[in-house]
Amino acid sequence: MKRYRYEDIENEVNAAGLLYPLDVLLVGGTGAGKTSTLNALLGDTVARVGIGVEPETQQLSSYELNKYLRFHDSAGLGDGGEADHRHRQVLSEILQRRITVGPSNILSDNASCYLIDLALVVLDGGSRDLGTALHLLETVILKSIEPERVAIAINQADLAMKGRYWSEAYKTPEAELREFLDEKAASVQRRIFESVGVEVATPVYFSAFHRYNLNTLVDHIIDHIPAERRAAGQ
Template sequence: MKAQHFIDDLADAIQKDAHLDEAARNTIYRNLARLKDTKVNLLITGATGCGKSSTINALFNTDKAKVGQGVDPETMEIGRYELDNIVLFDSPGLGDGKEADIRHARNITAKLAELDEHGEPLIDLVLVILDGSSRDLGTSFELISQVIIPALNGEHKRLLVAINQADMAMKGRHWDKGRNQPEPELVKFLEEKVTSTKRRIKEATGVDVEPIYYAAGYKEASDAQNPYNLSKLLLHILRHTKAQKRAVFIQDVNVDEQMWKDDDRLEDYRKEISISVLESIRDGASAGADLGGQAGKAIDRLLGGRLGGAAEAVGRVIGGVGGAIFGLFKSIF
């Protein structure tokens, strides 16, 4: 089942909902139509071979991003992939030689300065991927400190730093392949990498970032490994994206549940993803609708009271098809 369908289902249910007056129904219907057309633009960058393409393919319903086999960078200039509602820009980072670096830095700066048709920054989020298996992350810190942060014009929330290939950080040692998770020695090592990344960016720019670590995993003819902490990565992507655009992601996320199941369990990421997206749908759908008194608690019930009574009429209407929506979330996450 694709998420596209549940926005249509939701629109149908709203047209039939007797509790809503016509004006409210029309407003919600228009909002849902707009939601279906909303695009979210993601810029993904990082050194050659850090795993940009692998991360794109793991997160989203696509295998369009070509995963490299050799040492030649597969991403020469900014690549562009259009999914249903997500537009992905895949740009090389620094480290491909002086001339290439200047070109890449210029491309990234220009992309981050681009405005959409509303005069808002085009790029909703820039995801910088560090190669966790690399001992020298100097060029990546340079990319973040000297290219990306200056181009963000103070909007640092648009930046997410993530350390990939967590499984290879100690050359493959202390990775529990059976459980697909790091052993305590590796956890400690990765946490230190997070801390030093945070510190180095802070020292260079004064900006606080909260890096996370994960593994995009791989698929080869003879061997495959599922991702680790991919749901954590998605939750952080959502948290770094404007609330009204969070619902947009769900239409393109990878529906293979195997992708999402292994993580550090520090939070219930999958539940938080569901809540974040449902809140975004609810708020997006109800924006501007005069729902005075027509309160409902269906979404709240669906989420086991997690929204703390905040769900209003749209929550009840969503409740009409909410079983289907929540079923979708349950099947993926």
């Protein structure tokens, strides 16, 4: 996946005059499969880098897909109680964390901008209870970053109907499961709009374990490449 649409990513970044690599924060509940998503996208050649946050919050694990795209993996939510409260605080801090950059064609000398360019929210397709993830979207993510910078993807598409209508031979959903997944994606989009009045792009679905629809996931991320850097104070 490291070379998939590499030139498209490069061209979009350069055409918009963005700083690179673009920084993508992965967010999701415990068991949603963020780690397997990273493994599927990045493979064994991933270059881990050491950008983190302060010790009193939480270390970010950061991985480069290529020269132009970097992923930051955050802790999962769903453990309950104080742990979830702390994780929400950490996510809010990460999404609002600023960095200082030197002069460029889009920023003045020593301008301040946000580290994270967009958020990729990974939902658990095998769970009917998306309340934790949707609550996180409503109360933290969409309050900290613009909705056009939020991409939503449903992992574990193969388990969405408890394994039924998934073709083990072809590693793809059959018609019944595909219809179910299409409705699930539309339902997530509707629930977000009904809850916070914000319309996000229709989520895509994939299976990291079976490497199904990974190209579509990358397409979805590319569709959310912003037209400008998140300059702080704007």
